[in-house]
């Protein structure tokens with residue numbers, strides 16, 4: 568892939584830009600294999616699940632800069648001035664068209680870009696998510712509620728101007744900090760979630776819930792997880808760090824069609840509400856609870872999993888920091904036979920595996936969720952040795 572922004576030095580986010588895609592994939596595969604070699608030297612890997620090298624991102628996180636008349640949508644440079652990247656080639660085609668419109672939409676609404684240096688202005692970020700059905704969620708991250716009314720009044724115009732637009736919201740992020748979004752969200756549309764069809768599961772995505780960046784690769788990841796889960800065929804399963812329920816909702820039924828006892832745990836209440844909505848539309852009786860998986864698996868005195876026997880299999884899919892010492896100790900000392908670990912950081916994965924010597928990787932596969940960058944996703948099935 569070639570990128571004019573990269574060539575001109577305007578954006579260096581895609582640090583592998585210019586490296587041929589097959590080479591990127593091979594490098595990631597050897598890095599992942601090295602990371603797991605200590606835990607299981609003879610581990611054999613499935614063929615990597617690759618991506619298209621461009622046009623794969625389902626979300627855009629646009630930092631807004633520039634002026635009221637000439638806003639930019641992209642990133643900030645070293646002097647914290649806006650750099651416009653509206654023609655970035657990483658976005659899915661339907662999303663790319665909308666990203667190109669964003670600066671004009673901001674100018675038409677009369678929103679004042681936030682100036683980080685002067686600490687003035689209002690609009691900090693525009694966050695977009697695009698679904699496989701071609702629908703969109705747009706979130707305007709404002710410093711204060713002052714300009715919220717402009718967006719609310721323009722709602723009919725926005726819905727008419729942006730094809731496929733389904734969810735519009737305002738997020739308030741009052742702090743002067745490099746934080747993407749704040750805790751307060753005002754949804755302006757009747758629709759509060761974006762349906763994301765992934766394989767046979769129609770996941771519902773509410774504002775503020777995490778969703779994997781690359782929908783095609785996410786579908787491959789959940790399908791692989793479903794396949795390995797079917798082979799183990801646990802009766803009870805917990806999905807920790809479950810987000811909107813991608814892993815859990817692909818594991819509702821056992822291979823003979825009987826329901827599995829599935830429980831998801833997640834720290835974001837918006838994500839849990841999303842997962843519950845999807846679960847209500849599907850067979851089985853999966854439950855989703857809000858709780859902290861990292862400290863005692865939410866199983867402590869006041870935790871939502873208190874009193875429950877450990878399941879036959881646990882799925883973990885933590886943020887980059889990994890699952891950490893408390894959860895690894897709990898898993899290591901439990902009698903659980905299988906853990907399915909999906910990781911976006913092989914260094915924290917390797918650290919976590921070191922803390923669980925009884926749980927040995929027996930299957931592994933790389934999923935290239937983030938082409939053009941060194942980031943990667945690894946799914947590994949651990950079995951008690």
Ligand SMILES: C[S@@+](CC[C@H](N)C(=O)[O-])C[C@H]1O[C@@H](n2cnc3c(N)ncnc32)[C@H](O)[C@@H]1O
Pocket residue numbers: 776777778779807808809810811812813814832833834835838858859860861862884885886
């Ligand atoms: C990498 S995402 C995975 C989400 C989901 N498994 C999926 O496939 O989309 C990590 C998730 O962990 C959640 N999370 C972060 N810290 C947590 C914690 N201590 N306990 C439970 N969930 C947590 C985040 O909100 C996020 O939804």
